[in-house]
Amino acid sequence: MKKTARDPEKTRTHILDAAFNEIYRKGFQGVSINDIVEKTSVTKGAFFHYFATKNDLGYAIVDEILSQMIMERWITPLTAYKNPVKGILNRFKKIIESTPDESVCFGCPLNNLIQEMAPVDPVFKDKLNSVMSLWIDENEKYLKKAQELGYLKKNVDTRQLAEFIVMVEEASFGVGKGIGSKKIHWSAYNSLRKYLMSLTS
Amino acid sequence: MKKTARDPEKTRTHILDAAFNEIYRKGFQGVSINDIVEKTSVTKGAFFHYFATKNDLGYAIVDEILSQMIMERWITPLTAYKNPVKGILNRFKKIIESTPDESVCFGCPLNNLIQEMAPVDPVFKDKLNSVMSLWIDENEKYLKKAQELGYLKKNVDTRQLAEFIVMVEEASFGVGKGIGSKKIHWSAYNSLRKYLMSLTS
Numbered sequence: 001m002k003k004t005a006r007d008p009e010k011t012r013t014h015i016l017d018a019a020f021n022e023i024y025r026k027g028f029q030g031v032s033i034n035d036i037v038e039k040t041s042v043t044k045g046a047f048f049h050y051f052a053t054k055n056d057l058g059y060a061i062v063d064e065i066l067s068q069m070i071m072e073r074w075i076t077p078l079t080a081y082k083n084p085v086k087g088i089l090n091r092f093k094k095i096i097e098s099t100p101d102e103s104v105c106f107g108c109p110l111n112n113l114i115q116e117m118a119p120v121d122p123v124f125k126d127k128l129n130s131v132m133s134l135w136i137d138e139n140e141k142y143l144k145k146a147q148e149l150g151y152l153k154k155n156v157d158t159r160q161l162a163e164f165i166v167m168v169e170e171a172s173f174g175v176g177k178g179i180g181s182k183k184i185h186w187s188a189y190n191s192l193r194k195y196l197m198s199l200t201s
Numbered sequence: 202m203k204k205t206a207r208d209p210e211k212t213r214t215h216i217l218d219a220a221f222n223e224i225y226r227k228g229f230q231g232v233s234i235n236d237i238v239e240k241t242s243v244t245k246g247a248f249f250h251y252f253a254t255k256n257d258l259g260y261a262i263v264d265e266i267l268s269q270m271i272m273e274r275w276i277t278p279l280t281a282y283k284n285p286v287k288g289i290l291n292r293f294k295k296i297i298e299s300t301p302d303e304s305v306c307f308g309c310p311l312n313n314l315i316q317e318m319a320p321v322d323p324v325f326k327d328k329l330n331s332v333m334s335l336w337i338d339e340n341e342k343y344l345k346k347a348q349e350l351g352y353l354k355k356n357v358d359t360r361q362l363a364e365f366i367v368m369v370e371e372a373s374f375g376v377g378k379g380i381g382s383k384k385i386h387w388s389a390y391n392s393l394r395k396y397l398m399s400l401t402s
Contacts, residue, residue: 027321119306129381174316174371178329187365188368
C-alpha cells in the first residue's frame with residue numbers, strides 16, 4: 001500500500017507546469033491529455049481530479065502561470081529603477097539575453113496561445129485578453145510615473161506608448177519565431193530604445 | 202454522366218482558397234481534410250489528386266497565397282508613392298481601414314501559421330521564414346530608395362528599420378487579436394508614424 005505524502009496544491013502545480021511546457025512547444029491543440037499525463041507522475045484518473053477538461057487546464061495556465069510570468073518577467077523588476085523608461089528597456093534587454101537560442105523558435109507562450117486559441121474559444125479569448133491588458137496597464141502605470149518624475153515628455157500619450165511597447169516586445173518574439181534568430185529581438189530592442197530616447201525629456 | 206468542363210488549375214485554386222479561409226479561422230491543426238473538402242465542390246478523391254497530404258496543402262498556401270498576399274497588400278502599392286516612407290505609412294493605414302471589425306479576432310494569416318506551425322514542422326518553418334524575409338527585404342528596398350531620395354536620414358540602418366516596421370505591423374494584428382479591438386491597430390500606426398517622422402530628413 002502506497003504511503004506517499006499527498007499535497008494537492010503541489011500536485012496541481014506539478015501538472016500545470018508539465019502541461020505548460022508541453023503546450024509551449026507543441027501548441028494547445030497539438031497536445032493531448034495523455035501527452036500531458038505522460039510527463040507527470042500522476043495517473044489519468046488523478047489528472048481529472050484536478051482538471052475536469054483539457055480546456056479547464058488551459059484556462060488555469062492562462063490565469064495562473066501566464067499572468068504571473070508577465071508580472072515577474074516584465075513588470076515587478078521595474079520597481080528597482082529610478083527611471084521607469086530605463087527600467088523597461090533594461091528588462092527587455094535582460095529578457096532577450098536570458099532567452100536561450102533554442103527557445104527562440106518557440107516564441108512567447110502568451111502570444112502562442114492568443115494566436116491559436118483566442119479565435120476558437122471565447123473563454124480563452126477573455127482570459128488571454130485579461131493578461132494582455134494587465135501587461136499594458138502595468139506598463140502604463142510606470143510610464144505615468146516616468147512622466148511625473150520628468151523622465152518622459154509631458155505630451156506623450158502614455159496609454160498609446162504602453163500599447164506600443166508591449167506590441168514591440170511581443171513582435172520580437174513572434175517574428176523571431178518566424179525568422180528563427182535572436183538577431184530580430186535585438187533589432188526590436190534597438191529600434192524601441194531609439195524611439196523611447198526620442199520621447200525622453 | 203457529368204459533363205462539367207474541367208480546369209485543373211482553377212480547381213486547385215478553388216481548393217487552396219477554401220482551405221485558406223478555413224485555416225485562417227480555425228488554425229491548421231484545428232481543420233481536417235474533411236472540413237476543407239466540405240467547403241469545396243470537389244470530392245475527397247479529387248482533393249488527393251491535387252494535394253497528397255494536408256501538409257502539402259499547407260505548404261502551397263504559404264508558397265502561393267501568403268507570399269502573393271504580402272506583396273499585393275504591403276509592397277506592390279508602394280511603387281505609386283514618390284516618398285516610400287509615406288507609402289509605407291499610407292499602406293498600413295489603408296490596410297487597417299479595410300480590415301473588417303469581425304476579422305480583427307482572426308489576426309494575420311502569416312503570423313497565425315508562424316505561431317502555430319513553425320516550431321512543429323521544419324518545412325513550414327523554412328517556407329514561413331521565406332515569406333517573412335521577403336516582406337522585410339522588400340521594405341528594406343523601399344527604405345534604401347527613400348534614403349537615396351533624401352526622405353530618410355542618412356544614418357538610419359535600413360535593415361533594422363525594415364525589421365521594425367514589419368514587427369510593428371505584425372504586432373498590431375497579433376496583439377489586436379488578443380485585445381479584440383481595432384483600437385490597437387491605430388495605436389501601432391500612430392506610434393510607428395511618430396517614429397518614422399523622427400527619422401525623416
